[in-house]
Amino acid sequence: MMIVKFVEVYETTKTHTQDADRTYSLREVFINPGHVVCVRSDTGFKQRLQEGQLPEGVDDRQEFSRIYLNRGQVGLDIVVVGAPSLIEQKLRVLSTQSTKQKVLKG
Secondary structure, X not given: OOOEEEEEEEEOOOOOOOHHHOOEEEEEEEEOHHHEEEEEEOXXXXXXXXXXXXXXXXXXXXOEXXXXXXXXXXXXXXXXXXXXXXXXXXXXXXXXXXXXXXXXXX
16 A cells, blocks of 8 residues: 655644634645545635744745545545645645556555
8 A cells, every 4th residue: 555645734723713813733644646636726725824824934926725535424525735736646646656566466
């Protein structure tokens, strides 16, 4: 099984307050490409970046994507750093490598 590493943006505030009062942080997350249902651009986090709500050091030109994952009856979605085309490319490359390994191993 191949997994792909991304950088997730997650909310660190304890209570759900107004958008302006929320704080965010970054962490590594590992995803099985076989569980990805959909990848979409998340312009809301681009706006939060411009408003200074995201951690220091995140490049102002950065884009964000929301990855929707299949969890059986209930789905899960997470926001990661990177444009949807970059996310799709990273998922496809590892998925292709995994398929080649299965064919080679028989």
